[in-house]
Amino acid sequence: MAEITIKDIAKQCGVGVSTVSRAINNHPDINPETRKMVMRVIEETGFIPNNSARNLKRTDAKCIAVLVKGITNPFFSDMIRIIEEETQRNRYALVLRHVEGSEDEVEVALELEKEKRLRGIVFLGGRFNHTREKIRKLSVPIVFSTINVDIPAGDGEVEFSSIAVDDRLESRKMTEYLLEAGHRDIAFITERPEESLGRKRIDGYREAFANKGVPVREELIRYVQDDMDHFSMENGYATAKKLLESGERVSAVYAASDSLAIGACRAILEAGRRIPEDISVAGYDGIRMGEYYNPKLTTVRQPVEEMAKKTISLLLDVIAGRQEHQQILFPAELVVRESTAERRRA
Amino acid sequence: MAEITIKDIAKQCGVGVSTVSRAINNHPDINPETRKMVMRVIEETGFIPNNSARNLKRTDAKCIAVLVKGITNPFFSDMIRIIEEETQRNRYALVLRHVEGSEDEVEVALELEKEKRLRGIVFLGGRFNHTREKIRKLSVPIVFSTINVDIPAGDGEVEFSSIAVDDRLESRKMTEYLLEAGHRDIAFITERPEESLGRKRIDGYREAFANKGVPVREELIRYVQDDMDHFSMENGYATAKKLLESGERVSAVYAASDSLAIGACRAILEAGRRIPEDISVAGYDGIRMGEYYNPKLTTVRQPVEEMAKKTISLLLDVIAGRQEHQQILFPAELVVRESTAERRRA
């Protein structure tokens, strides 16, 4: 069947196409009666305006895009929900785009910007490993959310915003807590320091040891496998298993994400050790699952709700020219639950 | 900055726009040298073709859409990954669209079909509560995936396919297993029977009891709260908590999804009962988390990988006219793990 267009509607209504267009777009200068009539015909025929054509013409579309790296990561679920709510509340349209591990999110953004006449872009998750060059190609305001961006001091004007938690600081706090609970043999499961995120969390871990004057046992820093999702339960399991099989003395395992921690728990339980009696386990992120897990997971909770809200409000403010770009760090919260305990006196 | 278009490229190359278009789209009839030259200029200028304009003109785009109801549901994570792989392997483009609880997925599909010149559509998750009328409006082949569609017998030609597990049958198998383990007071946490999915799983539950000649204790069938996500951990927790507080005698809890089951576990543990010693818990779906949970969750595992592959292959076959539409049921697998046990002799 030939697609039905705005012309068909115009013909059927006995009016011009512009009148139909006005009816569709709620333009003020149109006779309410005409409008009603047109809308009825549209209803009856089941006509749906072609978005591609609209995007091509439109200049005023209030639309932003959110590019999520790892959309299935439960950590982002809540954030996405809130971002959707906030965007809608501000009468902006939202296009949510899932970007795969191999895709370059900036490339995707570049395409989307052309296709949809975007007014702003949010990058949610992933790393910050783009050249400033490339970012500058994006001509609309950008916010990196939950991405701890490093801005070299005295680097002049920054052409994007970022919302994150201070990974180094929070990682240090968790490590300090474990040290104060008497643990010394604290294994750390994380990404390689080449990754910006891994780097920061490792730095925090080391800082805590340094502040306490306790030497770091390098052999207890374990990097996740590169051949699978870096922050998955599977990877936590595999990495923890190797750690346990190595026979190293371990009294606590701190993982750079809750999913990794849960995977580690499985390996520990499988090895016949108890949590937290034999080995304490701590995570990072504060996903829902942590509250439901058995035992409840000790973690660093990122204030996802506030971060999501700020992400959108800041982006819209920058779009409207009400604010300059800025780098915002939110405080996280150390949540001690059941998976960690004082070190057992040996 | 004025957006750079295909015309600019043509001018800069000293060729016509059609030549540039040919270069971009890998058309055969173009001088390889010209092509190379054009591509270099495109590279240099950072030109990106406008997708809206392309969609408007194009007739041959090989593109399918997947509309996911509840994209954050971990059950779909793996399926989406496989669907992406399979689609790519067949050299089709994929647009993945998240549809919110309140949105009507068929409406969304209708829009998308116009915007993107889709060749096929997959509905992943959600219910089948659309009128045939409405579905017929979609002019491209459709597959409902993981949606157990009921086709009234002798209903003539069916204009869509479906891929699912036989919810009634599998639910009956799980209930039978629990009955055979000696349980009689088997609570069932599920959706209301008004929902197609709830209906089938409840029917299976009842069938098992009937086959065994055991009366169903109606007060143990508990419906999830309507005011939150029907299959979330939160809902499982809330519903199980009410059940436990009611004081009803319960020796096993069977939940219509793994997430619900995990939520129920938390409520049970909080009430000071042990799993499975005091109360057995079983889920449905076979999400990864079930293997990592403590105790490991007994569940009905849906063969997500096979289902995802079949979803795409069937859709592409129908598109190509190699197959007729069909309704396919996959067998699920009863996976008994640690969360269920023989009923304790009282």
Next chain:
DNA sequence: TTGTATGCGTTATCAC
């Protein structure tokens, strides 16, 4: 208030 005509950026058609 309404209709006509033009153009958005691209691909398809057809001459060359």
Next chain:
DNA sequence: GTGATAACGCATACAA
């Protein structure tokens, strides 16, 4: 092999 030009479906400036 290549270039001009007509669509694609809509929004909008401008005329009526």
